[in-house]
Amino acid sequence: MKKLAIISVIILMFIGQSCNTNTGAEQENAMADKNEVDAIFPKGEKGSSDLFTGNAWATSLVENDSTYNTLIGNVYFEPGARSNWHRHPAGQILIITAGEGYHQIRGEARQTMRKGDVIECPPNVVHWHGAAPETGLQQMYIIPNTEKGIVEWLEPVTNEQYNSTR
Amino acid sequence: MKKLAIISVIILMFIGQSCNTNTGAEQENAMADKNEVDAIFPKGEKGSSDLFTGNAWATSLVENDSTYNTLIGNVYFEPGARSNWHRHPAGQILIITAGEGYHQIRGEARQTMRKGDVIECPPNVVHWHGAAPETGLQQMYIIPNTEKGIVEWLEPVTNEQYNSTR
Numbered sequence: 001m002k003k004l005a006i007i008s009v010i011i012l013m014f015i016g017q018s019c020n021t022n023t024g025a026e027q028e029n030a031m032a033d034k035n036e037v038d039a040i041f042p043k044g045e046k047g048s049s050d051l052f053t054g055n056a057w058a059t060s061l062v063e064n065d066s067t068y069n070t071l072i073g074n075v076y077f078e079p080g081a082r083s084n085w086h087r088h089p090a091g092q093i094l095i096i097t098a099g100e101g102y103h104q105i106r107g108e109a110r111q112t113m114r115k116g117d118v119i120e121c122p123p124n125v126v127h128w129h130g131a132a133p134e135t136g137l138q139q140m141y142i143i144p145n146t147e148k149g150i151v152e153w154l155e156p157v158t159n160e161q162y163n164s165t166r
Numbered sequence: 167m168k169k170l171a172i173i174s175v176i177i178l179m180f181i182g183q184s185c186n187t188n189t190g191a192e193q194e195n196a197m198a199d200k201n202e203v204d205a206i207f208p209k210g211e212k213g214s215s216d217l218f219t220g221n222a223w224a225t226s227l228v229e230n231d232s233t234y235n236t237l238i239g240n241v242y243f244e245p246g247a248r249s250n251w252h253r254h255p256a257g258q259i260l261i262i263t264a265g266e267g268y269h270q271i272r273g274e275a276r277q278t279m280r281k282g283d284v285i286e287c288p289p290n291v292v293h294w295h296g297a298a299p300e301t302g303l304q305q306m307y308i309i310p311n312t313e314k315g316i317v318e319w320l321e322p323v324t325n326e327q328y329n330s331t332r
Contacts, residue, residue: 018189038204040263040282061284062259068286070310071234072259093228093238095306097206116206118227120234144236144310161184 037099037136041074054081071143089149093142094119103129114123135153172311203265205300207240212223220247237309248296260285267303
């Protein structure tokens with residue numbers, strides 16, 4: 001009887017651990033989602049610190065050519081990361097697939113962007129975009145009519161500018 | 167000893183069931199994902215049966231205008247649903263965000279499309295796209311250079327064409 005009791009306790013401990021391992025893994029995944037946010041595309045290459053503040057990762061989805069005249073890619077901004085100020089001669093469309101971030105046109109209020117949001121920035125308008133301070137951002141970009149030009153980069157977004165809602 | 171053995175078996179069965187309940191819920195989620203697939207955008211309006219076989223739901227993301235000359239939207243194809251054959255005067259780019267589906271250019275092999283895939287269909291090339299038989303498809307579309315035209319619809323894709331890999 002003592003033996004059977006010991007064996008039972010060992011089996012129960014083993015099963016208990018198996019169940020706990022699942023829950024632990026789920027919690028870890030939930031944490032990873034919060035910081036990493038769901039990805040559809042490969043993370044890609046780290047963006048240059050000449051063009052981005054913090055860690056931004058860029059993947060090309062459609063290269064520029066004379067058939068489509070359209071440049072498409074995805075940027076994953078880690079929490080707090082953002083582009084420099086810049087403008088696109090033919091404008092830009094942003095599509096948010098996960099996470100939370102900001103878009104600001106120079107002289108206008110900062111907009112918050114979330115999953116499912118579509119943001120248009122007209123031709124030659126100066127803007128920046130990036131992640132919220134505590135959450136990453138998965139952001140597709142579409143640059144149409146590339147025969148007019150692609151991008152003109154300007155100065156970094158200061159911490160004061162990043163943290164201000166205007 | 168017999169009593170302890172019986173109690174042990176009952177406890178083991180109960181714990182076994184608890185573990186199975188978790189697994190059952192995970193399986194149900196997986197099934198729901200498999201049929202509904204993750205959505206980023208609203209489901210939108212049901213596509214006309216003149217243009218689609220089965221249930222396809224379309225949401226506009228960027229309306230056509232003379233600033234961007236670009237039409238962007240999302241289509242959710244329920245399992246088995248597909249577009250008619252059609253062509254775009256300026257071509258089309260498809261971006262798959264969830265699920266599984268097919269793309270076929272007339273006269274070429276059928277391609278399978280999955281999350282993260284980017285498919286280009288050149289100007290004036292006849293094609294169709296839709297979901298796999300058992301899995302839905304979330305598919306963004308981008309039509310560039312809309313000043314050249316948007317879409318010319320043709321006949322439905324027959325069941326025989328849909329089920330053939332060529």
